[in-house]
Amino acid sequence: MRRLVAIIAAVAICVASAGCGSSDGAETARHLDPRSDAVVAIDLDYASANWKQVKRLYARAVREGGLDAGEFTPPTLNGALEALTSSTGLSFADDILPLLGGTLQLGVRTEPAPPLSASARDVLERFDSNATRVTGGRSRYFDYDGKPMDPQEVESALREQDMRQPSTTVTAAYRVADADALERALGKLRDQGLESTPIAGIDGARRLGKGVGVLGDDTLVAVLADDEDQADALLRERLKATGDGPAMPELGESLVAAHLAPTVLGAWLDREELQRALASTAGRALRSTEVRLKLDQEAARATALMDFEGLADDELPLPGPGPLALPSGEGVSSASADQSRTTVFLARLARELYPDSRFVRRVERLEAREGLKFEDAVLRQFSGPSFSVLRPGRDGSVAFGARSTLRDPAAMRALLDRIAPDLPGILEGLQGLGATGLTSLLLVAPDAPLTPAAFALLAGVDVRKLAAAGSEQLYEVTGLENGSGPNRVVYGLIGDAFVVASSAELAREVAAMRTEPAPEAATRVRVDFAALLERAGGWLGEDTARAVRALVAGADVNASAKDGDVVGEAEVRWAR
Structure with missing residues (x-):
């Protein structure tokens, strides 16, 4: 159990340490999948205007009774994060806060779900889920015209639909400015059983857990995949990457900035639906989408730009x-x-x-x-x-x-x-x-x-x-x-x-x-x-x-x- 907690803490560091003021974003982005359907940059400068507003909102929500953590709810965000990280043997103020200050980079790769079979598609097209009745412990199914449907056909089609899930892989990558602070935090986790095993064939790379590694003394990479057995293989691939990686959006004063390619629709559409969407009038014209979110004392403001060409x-x-x-x-x-x-x-x-x-x-x-x-x-x-x-x-x-x-x-x-x-x-x-x-x-x-x-x-x-x-x-x-x-x-x-x-x-x-x-x-x-x-x-x-x-x-x-x-x-x- 302690080893599991240590691995979770290492992943938390990967999510929280976010660049620590490093200006070499391109160097970090090369560890993301260059085929990413979406890339996201997140500001984790804890002293920025965005995070000051997050702290104010948290404190106000606690005062008004909107947040309840049980016997005691920390009145400040710092206190809440301290309580959260203490369960891993770390201190937010001493171990995590020194790592904050830069930009977390994420790459999302989506493989659309396989299409439904023609027979299942026909059944589900006719199936009226709201008309289902249960009699004597057995379900009775009807189509939109009120006619009974074969239970085996309906249940088989529903099982096929439930099994159709897109495959999504998320890679987080960043380079910390203070390698000593990172090593101190990882050292505490090693005392609790965290791995720190050299990765054969990659100089200076260590495996911290499934899909989580560190390159040199300052670059952390984490891979979250639907197929956990492939996480380490994907991690090796990302650690060895030498190319430019995907182009990252500039954060500026935003809390979050994201760039989405049209293929990100594969997270909701199956392969055939995605092909039809990209071949439609709008799909052929859509080039990309940019999204930004900024927080200040007056409001949260988001903007989105869908880049069309030829419509x-x-x-x-x-x-x-x-x-x-x-x-x-x-x-x-x-x-x-x-x-x-x-x-x-x-x-x-x-x-x-x-x-x-x-x-x-x-x-x-x-x-x-x-x-x-x-x-x-x-x-x-x-x-x-x-x-x-x-x-x-x-x-x-x-x-x-x-x-x-x-x-x-x-x-x-x-x-x-x-x-x-x-x-x-x-x-x-x-x-x-x-x-x-x-x-x-x-x-x-x-x-x-x-x-x-x-x-x-x-x-x-x-x-x-x-x-x-x-x-x-x-x-x-x-x-x-x-x-x-x-x-x-x-x-x-x-x-x-x-x-x-x-x-x-x-x-x-x-x-x-x-x-x-x-x-x-x-x-x-x-x-x-x-x-x-x-x-x-x-x-x-x-x-x-x-x-x-x-x-x-x-x-x-x-x-x-x-x-x-x-x-x-x-x-x-x-x-x-």
């Missing part, structure tokens, strides 16, 4: 001609300058990535019958500004509503009656594209008929036209199932505005809701934590809600196309 302006989210409008007093709200740009782009991408999915097949069936193009006839109607609100409840439920401007309200009124019978099939088809990703679209694409697909749908999905009242032309989608979410969605027109909401009452409320100008952007999301906690604080718990109020006041996230790229900005403002 036309009408394929990118451009800011509108004037300021956005957001409703005031809402806990979570969002606005878009031209919603159709987002939804058309996503629908096109879905066609390219999942050409055989139920969603694409059912949309194509509607197009063939009606002689229209779904993106042009439906999605491009939402060519003006829109906004949405999200209202989490104290019981964990979530209500939402959205209002958007239509290019031709009269044409949409005529179209809605024609497409209503096809909507349930399109919604069910979207569920097969992945609920997790679709849920995240609620705030940026809420105002097209695609919105209800963010929820898990049952076979009983149905659409009916509600009784008209004045200028209302509303439809109700029922048969939805989301546990804590709404079991129906109402959409349609009230006057010239298109609305979609979790109830008819909320649809009418957003149709008449007043807004106020917001800074220009293609899409903007705003969180008012005071208003949010007023509605949902009971669900979080009194202590957590109090800590959130003490730490954060609000957040804004926006994204827009700029000079052919997509730029995103996020700001989380601290409470005063």
Whole structure:
């Protein structure tokens, strides 16, 4: 056990010592895999502005009861780190702190999961997980049309899906400035059983544990691999590296800076899906993504830049001609300058990535019958500004509503009656594209008929036209199932505005809701934590809600196309 603790401590040093002010970042980066799909630089200068703010936030969270370590919670971050490192026989102040002061460099290499077999893909495409019933200890499975499915086929497909995992390897590398301080810390760990074995064939290299080594007296390298048996082999490879390694982002004043290649999508997509993604219109144009995070006394600020090459302006989210409008007093709200740009782009991408999915097949069936193009006839109607609100409840439920401007309200009124019978099939088809990703679209694409697909749908999905009242032309989608979410969605027109909401009452409320100008952007999301906690604080718990109020006041996230790229900005403002 003591030997295990010593190895863990050595890895902790690898994560914590981070360069110690060494200016030779390129020399350290050569130990990272040059094929890394993502490279990350982390500022561990404990005296920097970033870390001063981390210390302030920690202390405030403890004072407000948001952090509880049991019998005693250290009131300062220094105290907490001292308590954490003392279990390894080290002192944070004497052994770890002297090693802090520079930049930790990480390289992430991802091997996508193997694709599902055709038979398993077909079964899971039809399988409605929410319709599963257990009778007499045996599970009964159904498809989205309510028909029974073969249990062996379903369970076999689910097992195959569970076994499909991407392989991820992370390498941490850095060069310390004070070799004596490192040797003193490692010496204490050797007294507890830490290895320090020469690595044959590599001059000056020692193995400290599985996948962890030191080169010379000052360069630490650690490899974390899914296959632990390969960790040492990969460590040897990285220690022997003599090339330049991947290009690292410059930290500047940031706490974290990262560079991501498009192939990093292999962490979420299987091999075939990744190939299709990179071959899509957006995938061919995407060159890389840069992400940065900085902390100061006022806020945490993050920026992201997606570097595209060759995409036309009408394929990118451009800011509108004037300021956005957001409703005031809402806990979570969002606005878009031209919603159709987002939804058309996503629908096109879905066609390219999942050409055989139920969603694409059912949309194509509607197009063939009606002689229209779904993106042009439906999605491009939402060519003006829109906004949405999200209202989490104290019981964990979530209500939402959205209002958007239509290019031709009269044409949409005529179209809605024609497409209503096809909507349930399109919604069910979207569920097969992945609920997790679709849920995240609620705030940026809420105002097209695609919105209800963010929820898990049952076979009983149905659409009916509600009784008209004045200028209302509303439809109700029922048969939805989301546990804590709404079991129906109402959409349609009230006057010239298109609305979609979790109830008819909320649809009418957003149709008449007043807004106020917001800074220009293609899409903007705003969180008012005071208003949010007023509605949902009971669900979080009194202590957590109090800590959130003490730490954060609000957040804004926006994204827009700029000079052919997509730029995103996020700001989380601290409470005063």
